[in-house]
Amino acid sequence: MDGAMNGSPMNGGPMNGIAGPPLLDVQDLSVCFTGREATVNAVSGATFNLRAGEVLCLLGESGSGKSVTLRALMRLLPKRAQVAGRVTVAGEDVMALDGGALRSFRGGTVSMVFQEPMTALDPVYTIGQHLTEMIRRHKGGTRAEVRARALEMLELVKVPAAARRLDAYPHELSGGLRQRAMIAIALSCGPRLLLADEPTTALDATVQIQVLILLRRLQQELGMGTIFVTHDLGVAAEIADRVAVMYAGRVVEEGPVADVLRAPAHPYTAGLMASTVHDQAPDEDIAAIPGSPPDLRHLPPGCSFAPRCAWAMPACRQGFPDPVYPAPGRMARCLRVADVLRAGPPHPSASHSGAPQPGPSHPGASQHGVHA
Numbered sequence: 001m002d003g004a005m006n007g008s009p010m011n012g013g014p015m016n017g018i019a020g021p022p023l024l025d026v027q028d029l030s031v032c033f034t035g036r037e038a039t040v041n042a043v044s045g046a047t048f049n050l051r052a053g054e055v056l057c058l059l060g061e062s063g064s065g066k067s068v069t070l071r072a073l074m075r076l077l078p079k080r081a082q083v084a085g086r087v088t089v090a091g092e093d094v095m096a097l098d099g100g101a102l103r104s105f106r107g108g109t110v111s112m113v114f115q116e117p118m119t120a121l122d123p124v125y126t127i128g129q130h131l132t133e134m135i136r137r138h139k140g141g142t143r144a145e146v147r148a149r150a151l152e153m154l155e156l157v158k159v160p161a162a163a164r165r166l167d168a169y170p171h172e173l174s175g176g177l178r179q180r181a182m183i184a185i186a187l188s189c190g191p192r193l194l195l196a197d198e199p200t201t202a203l204d205a206t207v208q209i210q211v212l213i214l215l216r217r218l219q220q221e222l223g224m225g226t227i228f229v230t231h232d233l234g235v236a237a238e239i240a241d242r243v244a245v246m247y248a249g250r251v252v253e254e255g256p257v258a259d260v261l262r263a264p265a266h267p268y269t270a271g272l273m274a275s276t277v278h279d280q281a282p283d284e285d286i287a288a289i290p291g292s293p294p295d296l297r298h299l300p301p302g303c304s305f306a307p308r309c310a311w312a313m314p315a316c317r318q319g320f321p322d323p324v325y326p327a328p329g330r331m332a333r334c335l336r337v338a339d340v341l342r343a344g345p346p347h348p349s350a351s352h353s354g355a356p357q358p359g360p361s362h363p364g365a366s367q368h369g370v371h372a
């Protein structure tokens with residue numbers, strides 16, 4: 001491996017390539033759920049940061065720990081979750097917040113948009129009541145001022161006939177309008193950080209695009225730092241400044257979206273790219289990453305991607321790889337970053353396991369699908 005790649009992020013500048021304190025700083029975040037029979041290591045030592053006004057996409061297949069990470073940042077995990085590590089937002093230690101400070105942090109400093117708004121909206125309250133409750137709690141004001149702000153928020157997210165929609169119950173709105181209302185509620189107190197957990201996957205394709213464009217525009221206008229969870233590399237390419245790729249609870253690659261998608265440094269990222277539908281011919285196969293993610297109750301020793309990785313070598317199974325910084329603002333946790341970069345981006349039909357011209361291939365690899 002290229003020795004110059006090792007060391008701290010300072011070798012290549014700060015992780016996001018921009019100097020100055022981040023809006024969000026996550027250091028070594030771990031979350032375990034301890035049950036009677038086993039401990040689930042949902043997130044293991046995730047480290048990333050975000051500057052004001054930036055969009056970071058969290059990518060990774062189902063169960064990789066994306067939602068648990070977001071919930072940990074909001075302190076929304078159940079009591080039995082054991083959380084370790086350090087999270088600061090605008091310099092404030094999130095893990096130390098309690099009582100009123102925590103309530104004002106949620107919604108005031110950080111807001112979340114969930115995948116399915118019905119899980120976050122209370123069916124017995126109108127959209128207007130949801131909005132006014134949030135605004136009254138965080139911003140205060142007279143009844144008329146709060147109602148005017150609620151209306152302004154619905155108009156901001158382009159809900160047609162907004163005044164009438166204030167008195168509608170969640171079930172009376174279409175999926176797309178409900179998601180817009182959810183976004184309005186999340187933005188109503190002017191959060192500095194927006195956490196969007198797959199906010200468009202429950203919507204049909206045309207509505208998805210409208211909501212994505214809306215979110216991107218609002219994020220830019222309001223200058224919010226945003227973490228956007230998605231399975232969709234195309235969405236990441238459209239809206240993200242940077243991506244963090246999660247695998248089995250770990251951030252295995254991070255960097256500017258264009259650089260990572262042009263030349264992935266981790267075999268898992270390369271595998272996700274190869275398993276995504278591009279503009280290949282109709283009869284062309286799409287490469288799937290062989291095997292399935294590890295059981296989070298029994299993570300394998302060493303690199304957790306090793307059982308599926310065509311680049312794996314014996315050293316990969318010794319310990320989880322330290323971060324490597326192949327370029328300013330880029331990080332990957334893999335022993336063969338230099339080889340993977342040298343091999344170039346994957347072609348959808350040319351490879352499995354993210355290896356265009358792999359080293360020792362993984363024998364007996366089956367073809368369970370992983371689709372980004």
Ligand SMILES: Nc1ncnc2c1ncn2[C@@H]1O[C@H](COP(=O)(O)OP(=O)(O)OP(=O)(O)O)[C@@H](O)[C@H]1O
Pocket residue numbers: 033040042060061062063064065066067068069078296
């Ligand atoms: N409350 C909980 N108790 C026990 N395990 C949990 C809990 N919440 C999540 N997990 C486990 O943590 C792991 C990560 O879950 P998470 O919801 O973060 O995945 P994800 O990356 O968001 O997946 P998806 O793309 O399907 O939403 C999973 O194995 C999940 O079963």
Ligand code: SF4
Pocket residue numbers: 266267268303304305306307309310311312313316321333334335336
């Ligand atoms: S080459 Fe080794 S360290 Fe890198 S992803 Fe594959 S198994 Fe993990």
Ligand SMILES: [Mg+2]
Pocket residue numbers: 066067068197
């Ligand atoms: Mg999730």
